[in-house]
Amino acid sequence: MNDKFWKELLDIMSNTIDTRLPNDIGKGHLPDNPAIKTPWEKLISLYDAMVFIARHRAGVGAVFYEVLRHYIPDYATRVTRCCDTADEFYIKMFAPEPEGRNFCKPTAVTMDVFPFMRGCFPTAMSGDNGDESLFMAGRVNDFGSFRFEKELDTCPWDILGTEICHTSPWAGTEKLGDSWKRFSRDRGPELRVTMVEALGCGDPHCRMIGENPDKFPMPPREKWDNFGPLAAPELVKYTPEEEKLDYRGLQMFREDCEFKYRTGTCAEYNAAGEGGGRGGYDVSSGSNLGCDYVTFALQDMIKKGEVTREEVSALFELMFRGVGKMMFLDAYAVKGLRDWLGVPNDVNDGRVLGAYIEVYLQARKNQYDIVAFNKDDVIYDIDIKRFENGMAFMKDAYIPMWYGMSKTLIGSAWSLWEETEDVPEGKFRIKIAKKVDKFCL
Amino acid sequence: MFKNEDAYRFDEMKIFKNVYKYxxxxxxxxxxxxxxxxxxxxxxxxxxxxxxxxxxxxxxxxxxxxxxxxxxxxxxxxxxxxxxxxxxxxxxxxxxxxxxxxxxxxxxxxxxxxxxxxxxxxxxxxxxxxxxxxxxxxxxxxxxxxxxxxxxxxxxxxxxxxxxxxxxxxxxxxxxxxxxxxxxxxxxxxxxxxxxxxxxxxxxxxxxxxxxxxxxxxxxxxxxPTEKGFYLMADIQWANPFEVGLADGVDWNKDFIGKEALLKIKEEGPKRTLLGFITDEDDVHIHPKDRGGSGHPVLMGGEEVGRVTKFTYGYISERSIGFALVDADKAKIGDRIVINGYSGTLTERVFA
The missing domain is CATH 3.30.1360.120 (Probable tRNA modification gtpase trme; domain 1)
Incomplete structure (x- = not known):
């Protein structure tokens, strides 16, 4: 038989999709159906998918921080760099035009920020929108022009280390507050935001408090040092640990809230996005929190010639390849994943890892096409825009991680790599198959 | 730099100082x-x-x-x-x-x-x-x-x-x-x-x-506004006008959206009512709907009879004051209530 025969046969094999589908899996899942579906018809509820994606992204973010720590070993310098580069991001997003995209304007509509709410304090509410959607259950204990207090009981990002706990009050809240003030024509009181408790530090809550410096005077502090102290600690409203909420305590999962997140100004939406604002699922599945502060800082270092893109990519590859191998080193981890995905007992090939990747992509609402799904080959074309979501280094992290996973989840004969030929525009292609490589890593 | 020894033990403080009164x-x-x-x-x-x-x-x-x-x-x-x-x-x-x-x-x-x-x-x-x-x-x-x-x-x-x-x-x-x-x-x-x-x-x-x-x-x-009995949308959203005292002045001869349902409510009587409340203490921790969510439950004899819609301070009466949307057949003005462990009394909606 000639080469042409074999090529045609291989093409046929590589385009076979076994009968485990509907073929259009991945399309029209959320919000049409409150679940995602594995290749073997196992349903994963919307709630479980949200928990999975929030925690998964936090785990990835934790490794991103390790990369940053390698390049900037000093804690204060590192957090300052994160604050500086996050400033730029928030200005670009929220500052009035032409400096920024004036994102306060649509936020004022979706969050029902009233025109007379002058100053920085709407940041407590718009921040709370993100917090609820980002699986940070909690409450606003005080909401005034000169002081606000947010108390959060859960944080998927509590494994990242504390750099993010320093950066968030500065960039995500105080600088966002500045944009709100500019949105109200530079009128209204300013606020200094302090993270007095943080789950990432081991505290019982995340407690973010904004205090107006004129009304609550305090000595100046370094930009990166946002943990305290407060001017008025006696005003804190503390929720005891036994009354703390878990993820199920999010308003969009609570019956007494009619399964809707609701602000004090009566903006409402549910997890699927019905109502005035973006759905909780859209926000949580699309979030880069955990990675974004790091990528801003690393991109800034590359831009300024402090490090090259290739060096950073190489380090990501090193880190995440090891992470991938570690994930399924133990038999219980393999068993747990197979149970979760509903993998048939007689399947132990590329489809197991493929199923895991599909669940990740579906949970992230990342469109993908199945090119092949059989015992020999699993091939996906993945929408690159959603995959990267504006963040650099995502492929640098995920492809080596999935590669590493293939070695322990399935076996050392298996591999995962990116294919670059004949890939549709706007996609990147990954292939899972057996591969002999005398120099593999 | 903030040091660990400077950290507050909020769980031990339990002050809940009123954010208005002082x-x-x-x-x-x-x-x-x-x-x-x-x-x-x-x-x-x-x-x-x-x-x-x-x-x-x-x-x-x-x-x-x-x-x-x-x-x-x-x-x-x-x-x-x-x-x-x-x-x-x-x-x-x-x-x-x-x-x-x-x-x-x-x-x-x-x-x-x-x-x-x-x-x-x-x-x-x-x-x-x-x-x-x-x-x-x-x-x-x-x-x-x-x-x-x-x-x-x-x-x-x-x-x-x-x-x-x-x-x-x-x-x-x-x-x-x-x-x-x-x-x-x-x-x-x-x-x-x-x-x-x-x-x-x-x-x-x-x-x-x-x-x-x-x-x-x-x-x-x-x-x-609360001191004088005025509403926020957090008090009245999704309630009906009879429940919150806003059905006066209705022209029943004209058509309006919701008329049919409102006529039925008029015949049957409202199931809930929006009342005022005061707390015995001022330094308390009560979460109302106007800060998001569903508001703290209002309890009578351990049973939930409603939810807090608003909680603030009246500088004329020098009391912590609020509104609660409560079950009309279970709670009335003068009843003693408990909210998040704090005692109080249901009142009229106008405090001064």
Whole structure:
């Protein structure tokens, strides 16, 4: 038989999709159906998918921080760099035009920020929108022009280390507050935001408090040092640990809230996005929190010639390849994943890892096409825009991680790599198959 | 740098100091409105409704009649859905025979609602919030302060009447009304191009009347109106007008959205009622709906009878005050309640 025969046969094999589908899996899942579906018809509820994606992204973010720590070993310098580069991001997003995209304007509509709410304090509410959607259950204990207090009981990002706990009050809240003030024509009181408790530090809550410096005077502090102290600690409203909420305590999962997140100004939406604002699922599945502060800082270092893109990519590859191998080193981890995905007992090939990747992509609402799904080959074309979501280094992290996973989840004969030929525009292609490589890593 | 040994043990502190009672800054702003005059930026959303059928269309949309409003007069009313649940509460101004302003805090939601019901009505509507700033001037000396600013004397201006006027040749509209419960209070509508001038005039001229600029959101939106029994949408959203005392003045002879459901509620009687409450202590930790979520449960004998919609402080009564939407057949004025472990009493909605 000639080469042409074999090529045609291989093409046929590589385009076979076994009968485990509907073929259009991945399309029209959320919000049409409150679940995602594995290749073997196992349903994963919307709630479980949200928990999975929030925690998964936090785990990835934790490794991103390790990369940053390698390049900037000093804690204060590192957090300052994160604050500086996050400033730029928030200005670009929220500052009035032409400096920024004036994102306060649509936020004022979706969050029902009233025109007379002058100053920085709407940041407590718009921040709370993100917090609820980002699986940070909690409450606003005080909401005034000169002081606000947010108390959060859960944080998927509590494994990242504390750099993010320093950066968030500065960039995500105080600088966002500045944009709100500019949105109200530079009128209204300013606020200094302090993270007095943080789950990432081991505290019982995340407690973010904004205090107006004129009304609550305090000595100046370094930009990166946002943990305290407060001017008025006696005003804190503390929720005891036994009354703390878990993820199920999010308003969009609570019956007494009619399964809707609701602000004090009566903006409402549910997890699927019905109502005035973006759905909780859209926000949580699309979030880069955990990675974004790091990528801003690393991109800034590359831009300024402090490090090259290739060096950073190489380090990501090193880190995440090891992470991938570690994930399924133990038999219980393999068993747990197979149970979760509903993998048939007689399947132990590329489809197991493929199923895991599909669940990740579906949970992230990342469109993908199945090119092949059989015992020999699993091939996906993945929408690159959603995959990267504006963040650099995502492929640098995920492809080596999935590669590493293939070695322990399935076996050392298996591999995962990116294919670059004949890939549709706007996609990147990954292939899972057996591969002999005398120099593999 | 903040050190670990500086950390507070909030779990041991358990102070829950009242964020209003000891705050002289807030007290000064609140008391200025009650005793002299307070002024503040209080711009709401404005939707301008025009057209031959504007009055008839607004009659359909709102609970109270709009077509019988005289030109220059205004009316407070609610907007219901088909289940007679309150979607919005607004003030409708009739500026001309076929031109109305609707003052709301939810203009985008309102216009979407109007879109769904416009049908064949000859009417157009537009959000004009960017064209008009509004300053509230409230308190016993508000008339004197406004008179000191405007070209035409406002002594004879009636409550809920909006009239053209001028301040230093700047065209303004003066509405007599407000959200503080003061007998005398005004609202100045002016182009944003002149807002700095108007603010400077209010600050300078106001000195002669002991005027104070109110800057605190919690004073303008919570303590002042709550003390006099005024609502926020957090108090009344999704309730029906009978539950929250807003069914007076309904013209049952006209059609309006939610009429059929509201008639049924009228026959059966409301199942819930919005009441006031006071707490025995002031240094407490109570979470109301107006800070998001569903509000703390209101308990009687261990049973939940309702939810807290609003919680603030009354500087006249010197009490912590709030509203709660409670089951009408389980709770009444005078009943003792427990909220998050704190004792209190159900009251009328007006505290001063």
């Amino acid at each position: 705050d002289d800054w807030k007290r000064r702003e609140h008391e200025a409105v009650r005793n002299t005059v307070g002024w503040y930026y209080f711009t709401h959303h404005l939707v301008e409704v025009t057209g031959k059928d504007a009055a008839a269309f607004l009659d359909l949309i709102y609970l109270k009649p709009i077509s019988n409003l005289e030109v220059s007069r205004a009316r407070y009313t609610t907007m219901l859905n088909e289940q007679a649940q309150i979607l919005d509460d607004v003030v409708v101004f009739r500026l001309e025979e076929n031109k109305f302003w609707v003052s709301t805090l939810y203009a985008v939601k309102l216009t979407r609602w109007l879109d769904t019901h416009k049908g064949d009505y000859d009417v157009t509507y537009e959000i004009i919030t960017d064209q008009w700033d509004m300053y509230a001037v409230q308190g016993p000396k508000s008339k004197d302060l406004v008179n000191a600013l405007v070209e035409k004397n406002i002594d004879d201006q009636k409550f809920f009447q909006i009239l053209d006027n001028k301040i230093d040749d700047i065209p303004v509209k003066i509405n007599r009304g407000g959200f503080t419960g003061e007998k005398v209070g005004y609202e100045i509508y002016v182009s944003p191009a002149f807002c700095e001038t108007i603010e400077a005039k209010l600050a300078e001229t106001g000195k002669d009347f002991g005027a104070v600029e109110v800057q605190e959101f919690q004073i303008m939106a919570l303590s002042l």
